[in-house]
Amino acid sequence: DEISGDDYVGGLVGRISNVNISSSLARVDVVNGDDYVGGLLGRSENSNITSSSSILEKVSGDERIGGLVGFSQDTVINSSSATLEEIIGSSLQTGGLLGRGVHVTIISSSARADLVSGDVQVGGLVGKISDGTIISSSVVNILTISGGNYVGGLIGRSMGSTINSSSSTIIDTVNGIRYVGGLIGRGESSTISSSSALVGTVSSSNEDVG
Numbered sequence: 001d002e003i004s005g006d007d008y009v010g011g012l013v014g015r016i017s018n019v020n021i022s023s024s025l026a027r028v029d030v031v032n033g034d035d036y037v038g039g040l041l042g043r044s045e046n047s048n049i050t051s052s053s054s055i056l057e058k059v060s061g062d063e064r065i066g067g068l069v070g071f072s073q074d075t076v077i078n079s080s081s082a083t084l085e086e087i088i089g090s091s092l093q094t095g096g097l098l099g100r101g102v103h104v105t106i107i108s109s110s111a112r113a114d115l116v117s118g119d120v121q122v123g124g125l126v127g128k129i130s131d132g133t134i135i136s137s138s139v140v141n142i143l144t145i146s147g148g149n150y151v152g153g154l155i156g157r158s159m160g161s162t163i164n165s166s167s168s169t170i171i172d173t174v175n176g177i178r179y180v181g182g183l184i185g186r187g188e189s190s191t192i193s194s195s196s197a198l199v200g201t202v203s204s205s206n207e208d209v210g
Contacts, residue, residue, distance in 0.1 A: 009033030094118030151176030
């Protein structure tokens with residue numbers, strides 16, 4: 001089965017605001033769109049997502065592409081997961097769980113995939129997070145995380161955020177052009193504690209690799 005559209009495309013719902021989603025599952029083959037595309041939800045605002053998951057072959061689009069949610073603002077994602085073969089974005093903000101997060105809290109959640117690929121701001125868990133919090137969350141069993149600038153095993157780019165007790169493990173390759181890291185591609189005004197990365201190869205064709 002395939003779900004496709006333009007913007008706000010999700011395996012379960014396209015867009016939510018002030019909604020609580022719990023114990024929900026999206027299980028389809030492919031979710032495809034342009035912007036705000038996610039395995040479960042395209043976009044969430046002022047909402048809670050708890051004990052929910054997406055199991056798909058592929059999520060693809062242009063900007064703000066996530067294995068679970070494409071874009072979240074003022075949202076709590078708790079005890080949720082995304083399991084996919086491929087998550088592919090052609091432009092900004094691609095993540096194994098969440099493409100772009102603003103004032104988002106992610107707790108005890110995870111992402112698994114064979115491939116997470118994008119252009120700018122690509123992460124195994126989150127492509128880009130601003131003023132958010134990630135606690136006890138992980139990326140496991142990803143073969144390749146690939147992009148251009150801001151590519152990380154856990155997060156592509158973190159701005160003003162807190163990351164605690166989280167990890168990117170059993171990842172074969174993280175590669176990009178600039179700002180590439182096993183855990184975070186680039187962190188700005190962020191706090192990272194008790195977190196780790198276990199990655200086979202981290203490579204950059206330019207500079208700022210760690």
